[in-house]
Amino acid sequence: MARPYPNHPNLRGNYAPIGIECDAPDLVIEGEIPQGLLGVFYRNGPDPQYAPRGGYHWFGGDGLVPAFRIEKGRVSYRNRWARTLKWQLEHEAGEALFSPFNPMATDPRAQGKDSTLANTNIVWHGGRLLALEEAHAPFAMDPDSLESLGEHSFDGKLVGPMTAHPKIDPESGEMLFFGYRAKGMFTKDMSYHVVDRNGTLTRSEWFEAPFSSMVHDFITTREHVLFPIFPLTGSLERAMKGQPAYAWEPELDTHIGIMPRNGTPADMRWFEGDPCYVFHPMNAWTEGTKVFADVMKFEAAPLFPNADGSPADPAKAQARLVRWTFDLAGNTNGYAETPLDDAVGEFPRLDERRTGLPYRHGVIAANLARAKGDGGVMNSVVWYDHLRGSRSVFTFGPADGISEPVFVPRSPSAAEGDGWLLTVVYRAEEHRSDLAVLDTSDVTAGPIAIAKLPHRVPYGFHGNWRAL
Numbered sequence: 003m004a005r006p007y008p009n010h011p012n013l014r015g016n017y018a019p020i021g022i023e024c025d026a027p028d029l030v031i032e033g034e035i036p037q038g039l040l041g042v043f044y045r046n047g048p049d050p051q052y053a054p055r056g057g058y059h060w061f062g063g064d065g066l067v068p069a070f071r072i073e074k075g076r077v078s079y080r081n082r083w084a085r086t087l088k089w090q091l092e093h094e095a096g097e098a099l100f101s102p103f104n105p106m107a108t109d110p111r112a113q114g115k116d117s118t119l120a121n122t123n124i125v126w127h128g129g130r131l132l133a134l135e136e137a138h139a140p141f142a143m144d145p146d147s148l149e150s151l152g153e154h155s156f157d158g159k160l161v162g163p164m165t166a167h168p169k170i171d172p173e174s175g176e177m178l179f180f181g182y183r184a185k186g187m188f189t190k191d192m193s194y195h196v197v198d199r200n201g202t203l204t205r206s207e208w209f210e211a212p213f214s215s216m217v218h219d220f221i222t223t224r225e226h227v228l229f230p231i232f233p234l235t236g237s238l239e240r241a242m243k244g245q246p247a248y249a250w251e252p253e254l255d256t257h258i259g260i261m262p263r264n265g266t267p268a269d270m271r272w273f274e275g276d277p278c279y280v281f282h283p284m285n286a287w288t289e290g291t292k293v294f295a296d297v298m299k300f301e302a303a304p305l306f307p308n309a310d311g312s313p314a315d316p317a318k319a320q321a322r323l324v325r326w327t328f329d330l331a332g333n334t335n336g337y338a339e340t341p342l343d344d345a346v347g348e349f350p351r352l353d354e355r356r357t358g359l360p361y362r363h364g365v366i367a368a369n370l371a372r373a374k375g376d377g378g379v380m381n382s383v384v385w386y387d388h389l390r391g392s393r394s395v396f397t398f399g400p401a402d403g404i405s406e407p408v409f410v411p412r413s414p415s416a417a418e419g420d421g422w423l424l425t426v427v428y429r430a431e432e433h434r435s436d437l438a439v440l441d442t443s444d445v446t447a448g449p450i451a452i453a454k455l456p457h458r459v460p461y462g463f464h465g466n467w468r469a470l
């Protein structure tokens with residue numbers, strides 16, 4: 003018999019798990035789904051199967067993947083858990099056995115077992131659908147049935163974990179990714195890997211970061227790879243003492259390693275800047291000796307405490323879009339920062355056909371109404387035109403909360419940014435969710451189509467589109 007979930011901010015409201023797998027073959031549509039919108043929109047997020055043990059963190063729930071299949075103006079919906087080893091062992095036991103953020107609290111029955119959550123992102127590459135979570139190898143799922151296929155290690159070539167944020171080079175079709183704490187928990191070892199367009203792992207490199215930290219994402223251009231190391235440190239010593247395994251230590255500053263794509267870690271150059279945290283970059287590109295990176299920057303890492311366990315300053319726990327400029331020909335290891343917008347938001351995306359290249363359009367989910375550090379739900383889609391220095395905004399209702407907006411081109415040859423934005427909208431007043439489709443030709447007009455779900459989709463992390 004499953005126990006009740008404890009009263010925790012990330013187990014309440016639309017963070018609470020739904021705990022169901024289901025199929026809805028033909029959703030009610032308001033408006034009109036464009037005939038050219040043909041594919042599957044996958045998302046991923048935590049939905050703990052059982053009440054947690056040893057405390058809960060939003061990042062620690064089992065991955066439950068919702069998928070919207072859009073075809074001929076109709077939308078069908080299916081969701082399935084990533085039935086990882088952890089999920090299976092706990093399913094058999096009828097209770098949580100693992101404690102992802104406090105290994106000391108893991109049940110003896112689960113000690114030493116693979117604890118993949120597969121809860122953060124889901125990508126389509128090389129003919130495979132991979133559910134990703136940064137501390138482990140990818141987890142493969144069937145792209146149509148969402149049946150769990152198991153850990154995917156690229157024919158045994160991948161050693162160590164894979165980030166949930168690989169980058170797919172739009173020109174070569176390669177998938178670039180990294181792993182942190184790559185030689186064991188809280189090590190400062192990092193790995194870098196390249197998988198070719200067919201899904202074969204062709205290259206692996208290893209190096210050490212300045213210190214062990216939580217490295218959620220990285221940045222790539224056509225010519226360079228950037229490894230950002232922020233002072234959100236990981237410490238086994240702290241964890242053993244029952245203190246925060248991950249904590250904010252601003253005195254260690256920010257370190258950004260830049261490696262040429264055609265070089266090795268021996269060619270890495272480290273730049274240093276003020277302490278900050280970035281979960282997600284929007285895009286980056288190289289121009290001559292300069293590298294530009296647009297990122298959503300927090301003044302301090304959100305969601306994690308200080309090293310002494312005291313809570314972080316909520317006023318700093320909000321992200322804004324900034325542009326970093328690195329001069330590889332300069333004689334300083336500093337870098338410049340220019341603010342691009344004052345909107346508080348997260349989940350930056352772009353037209354991924356411009357990943358790593360000079361680009362014009364990007365998008366974020368924003369919280370425009372509440373910029374005073376009270377966190378809260380994001381309900382605005384902000385679509386940027388960097389060429390004009392302008393933005394278009396659509397704000398959903400005050401009780402609505404949106405997911406990361408994902409761009410889909412109108413056709414493979416459509417101009418950059420010409421297409422649609424997909425976002426899942428939680429309607430708190432109705433306690434259920436919708437899939438909303440916006441047209442980038444007029445974002446401010448709001449959704450051109452809404453597919454209505456009978457239940458809610460809990461707030462999750464990331465999603466991606468697979469064209470059919």
Ligand SMILES: [Fe+2]
Pocket residue numbers: 122166167218219281282463464
């Ligand atoms: Fe992320």
